[in-house]
Amino acid sequence: MLMEKARDFSEKLNIAKECKFSDGWLSCFKKRHGIRKTDISGGKKSADSESADEFSAFFEEFIKKNNINLDQIYNADETGVYFRCLPTSTLTGPNEISAHGFKKNKERLTVLTCANATGSHKIKLLVIGKSKNPRALTGIKHLPVAYKNQKNCWMDRDIFIYWFKCIFVPSVISELKAKGKPEDSKVILLIDNCRAHPSDAELRHGNISAMFLPPNVTSLIQPMDQGIIQNLKMIYRKNFMRRLINVEGTLTEFQSSFTIKDAIYGLASSWNAVKPRTLRRGWRKLLFVTHFCSDSSDDEEFEGFRCKKSELTDIMEALKNGCTKNLSLTQLEMPEIEIWMNVDKNIPVTETFNRRGID
Secondary structure, three states: OHHHHHHHHHHHOOOOOOOOOOHHHHHHHHHHOOOOOOOOOOOHHHHHHHHHHHHHHHHHHHHHHOOOOHHHEEEEEEEEEEOOOOOHHHHHOOOOHHHOOHHHOOOEEEEEEEEEOOOOOEEEEEEEEOOOOOHHHOOOOOOOOEEEEOOOOOEOHHHHHHHHHHHHHHHHHHHHHHOOOOOOOOEEEEEOOOOOOOOOOOOEEOOEEEEEOOOOOHHHHOHHHOOHHHHHHHHHHHHHHHHHHOOOOOHHHHHHHOOHHHHHHHHHHHHHHOOHHHHHHOOOOOOOOHHHHHHHOOOOOOOOOOOOHHHHHHHHHHHHHHOOOOHHHHOOOHHHHHHHHOOOOOOOOEOOHHHHHHO
16 A cells, blocks of 8 residues: 555656665665554564564664674574475385385584675585584585584584684674775674573674674564575575486485585585675665665565575476486475475574473
8 A cells, every 4th residue: 555655646746767666665665664563462473573673773773873884794693404305295206115204304404694784795604513523524624614513413602602703703804804994893793692692792802792682583683584594595405406306316315325515515505696685685674774775676576585486486397307217306396395495494403491401
C-alpha cells in the first residue's frame, strides 16, 4: 500500500526523475520513518523486535558520535556445515544398495565468517574440525583458511580469542595500512552474545574492540544472519553438486573420497565468491545508511535471503542432463534440493548450557 501511494504522489507531483518503488526502497522508507510491524499479541517476538530497534538506533548514534567509518565496522558469526551431506532421496539409488544411511552423512565443520559493512574486506574463514592433524591435510603448509580443532567441532572461548588476536586484528591492521589509515583507527567488531565468546575486555587491541548484540535479536539484525551465511552455503553446495555430477564412480565412493581438504578449499572458494553487494545488504536491517540503500534500487531479491528458483532450476537441469550413471540424482525434485540446501541451518556451533550443566 505504501508503494502504491508513493507512485500516486509521484505522478500527482510530476516528479521528473524516475523512481523504482522496489522492496528495497520500501525497506529504506520504513527504516527512515520508524515504521515497523507490531505483534498485537504482545509476546516475546514483539519484545525482541523492540530490542532490535532500540539497539539499531543506539548503534547508529554510536558510530556517528565516534566518527567511525562503515569500512571499520565488522560482524562475525559462526555456522555449522555438513560438508559432504547428500540429498536424502539419493539413499535409494539403484547402484547404492549397500549404502543405506551413508548419504545422510552429518560429518560437520564449524565455520566463522567475518566481513566489514561496506563489503570491501573479508576476513579469511576460520574452520573448526574434530581432528588436530587431519590426514587429508598432511604436507599442506598454507591453507586458504585458518584451521583449529575441537572435540565436538564447536567454537569455544580459547579458539575465539586465538581468532581475534591472530587472525582478525592482524588482518584489520593490514587493511588499515593498505587504505592509508592510521593503525590506531577505531574499529568495531559486532558479535552475538554467545557463551563461547569471551568478554569485551578480552577482545580488545588498542582501538580495535568488540561490541555485543543484545540477546534474542541476532536473527533480526545481525548482518551475517541476514542472508550472507546462507549465500555462502548456497554457493558451496552448488559447487559440490557440480563435482557430484561429474563423478565417475558411485555416490558412496564419491562421498567417502570427499575429504576435509576438499571441504576447506570449497568453502574458501565459496567465500571468495560472495559479492561485496551481498555483504553490504546484510547490514540494511541494522543501519539505515544511504550506502546500503543504493543497492536496493532494483526489484531483484537479495540473493542470500532464499535460494533463487532460477538457480535451483539450473541445478535440476544440470542433474538431469549430466548424470547417467547415478539415476537417483536425476530423479531429485525441487523440494528435496531446497531441503538439502538448508539441511544444517540450525545445528549447534557452541556448547549448550544444558550439556555444560550435566558435565
